[in-house]
Amino acid sequence: MKEMRFGIDIDGTVTCPTSLIPFINEDFSLNITLDDIKTYDLSEALDIPMERFRDWFDEREPVIYSSSPLAEGAKDVLLKWKEKFQLFFISARRSHLLEVTEKWFDEQDILYDRIELIGSHDKVGAAKEYAVDLFFEDKHDNAVSIHEELNIPVLLFNTPYNQDPVPDGVIRVDNWAQAEKWVEAWLHSKKRIHQLD
Structure with missing residues (x-):
């Protein structure tokens, strides 16, 4: 049995946060970069x-998800973690996109224990389950609510659209x-506390 379970968002966390930009620019005749997106709600931002x-x-959606590039460094870290931890990918994607999502993970050679597409940004229930x-996570309010409801640390991947203040956790x-x-330091401190108990 692996010691820890990690909950991991997919879009903008495992995938590069710029994944949608080329599609938005092409289809809406825009010329934006990630720095132009200051809010998570894209219809508002644009x-x-x-x-x-x-x-x-x-x-x-299916085309964007099937062609999304990996975030830099994600694959190496996730491959290492898969040997030590259970990896649960929990995404707001809707369930009918499961096949597209699993195929992308297979093509990227990223292993997982579960992919859960909940069709909503409220990930607290799945993280708890x-x-x-x-x-x-990359969505600011998700990160805050998961931390506050479950009292677990949440790593928020910095982007221009998630710059509101965050609590300590x-x-x-x-x-x-x-x-x-950060995870290595966190695990080391947990191990030391456990040894002192």
């Missing part, structure tokens, strides 16, 4: 009517190398 953006996203010890990291370093 001043595109919500209904129009939702219809577009519903149509383009799978009793994860630590969570990795939400730890900002810039990349997977920093995440790995």
